[in-house]
Amino acid sequence: MKLHRFGHLVAAVAAAGLSACTTTGTTTETAKKPANDPSRLMKIARDVETRGDSTTALALYERAAEMSGDPSVNISLGEARLKTNDLKGAEEAFRAALQKSPNQPQAMLGLGTAQLRNGEAEAAVRTLAPAAQAVGTVAAYNKLGTALVLAGRSAEAKTAFRKAVALEPGNLDAQTNLALAEALSNEADAGTATMRSVIQSPLAQRRHFVNYIIVLSLAGRTDEARAVDVPDLSKANKDRILKQAARLRSISDPVARARAIGLLAST
Numbered sequence: 001m002k003l004h005r006f007g008h009l010v011a012a013v014a015a016a017g018l019s020a021c022t023t024t025g026t027t028t029e030t031a032k033k034p035a036n037d038p039s040r041l042m043k044i045a046r047d048v049e050t051r052g053d054s055t056t057a058l059a060l061y062e063r064a065a066e067m068s069g070d071p072s073v074n075i076s077l078g079e080a081r082l083k084t085n086d087l088k089g090a091e092e093a094f095r096a097a098l099q100k101s102p103n104q105p106q107a108m109l110g111l112g113t114a115q116l117r118n119g120e121a122e123a124a125v126r127t128l129a130p131a132a133q134a135v136g137t138v139a140a141y142n143k144l145g146t147a148l149v150l151a152g153r154s155a156e157a158k159t160a161f162r163k164a165v166a167l168e169p170g171n172l173d174a175q176t177n178l179a180l181a182e183a184l185s186n187e188a189d190a191g192t193a194t195m196r197s198v199i200q201s202p203l204a205q206r207r208h209f210v211n212y213i214i215v216l217s218l219a220g221r222t223d224e225a226r227a228v229d230v231p232d233l234s235k236a237n238k239d240r241i242l243k244q245a246a247r248l249r250s251i252s253d254p255v256a257r258a259r260a261i262g263l264l265a266s267t
Contacts, residue, residue: 038068042076054084071097071104078110082117090114105134109143116143121150121255138164138171145177150262152254154184172198176211180261184254188219199228206232210241211265217245 045060061077078093094111097104112128124147132140145160161178168174175198183191195212198204209230216225225245230238244264251257 038064038070038073041067042073045076045080049080054080058084065093065096069100071100071107074100075104075106075110078107078114082110082114085117087114087118091118103130103134105131109135109140112147113143116147116150121147125151125153132160132163136167138168138174141167142174142177145181149181149184149258150255152258154181154254154258157181158185170201170203172201172203172205172208176208179215180211180265183215183218184258184261188215188221191215192219192221206230207265209233213241214245214248214261214265217242218248220249222246 041060041064045057045064048060049057058077058080061073061080065073065077074093074097078090078097081087081090081093091111091114094107094114097107098111101107108127108131112124112131115127116124125144128140128144128147132144141160141164145157145164148154148157148160158178158181161174161181164174165171165178175194179191179194179198181191182188182194192215195208195215198208199212201208209228210233213225213228213230216222216228222242226242230241233241241264244260248257248260248264251260
């Protein structure tokens with residue numbers, strides 16, 4: 001299961017230095033707005049971010065958030081902070097959005113994502129459950145399922161991952177997450193069958209085969225795990241993964257086992 005872990009500039013100076021990048025030879029709506037207009041700052045921030053300058057973009061998002069009462073500005077700021085791994089700052093931005101617009105789905109999803117990446121599994125579950133229901137995307141249900149697994153609630157995680165698979169049946173990562181949740185819930189046969197269909201896809205990548213080894217190892221099917229041919233993986237690395245996977249069954253605590261699986265699955 002993949003668990004993605006996931007200096008300010010003066011606004012007027014930044015806007016003046018970047019305004020040429022936002023025009024195309026004719027006067028645009030953005031160019032007509034004053035330098036301290038939040039929507040103009042947001043437009044420039046998005047353009048700068050697209051060009052790879054996350055530091056300048058973040059400063060512009062922060063300035064816009066200070067000036068605007070629109071929760072979407074705080075959400076954009078939170079997402080920008082997530083990209084720089086500023087999890088505390090991201091939480092603050094998403095909470096500010098929720099203060100302006102309680103139960104705003106994207107703000108809840110962002111806050112839950114920050115909590116999940118910060119290791120706050122139970123808090124993430126509380127936030128992501130209503131967010132996933134409101135947003136209804138594969139990514140949202142995958143995050144909710146991951147939070148539930150890391151909170152030791154594998155049975156509930158299966159429901160979340162099944163919703164993700166139902167939304168996008170061909171999503172191999174969602175199927176893989178479901179298989180791991182099934183294996184953690186002592187449904188080894190179901191998890192193995194799910195993973196077998198995953199690796200038979202022409203879109204299967206190395207990480208999917210590694211997860212197949214993990215599921216087989218959790219089921220005690222060591223010989224089958226050893227026989228899996230993992231593309232682009234050296235024998236030494238495969239032996240290391242097999243050795244670590246074999247130890248998973250000895251971890252009795254469900255939360256500790258889930259975390260160990262997450263670390264191994266991301267290799």
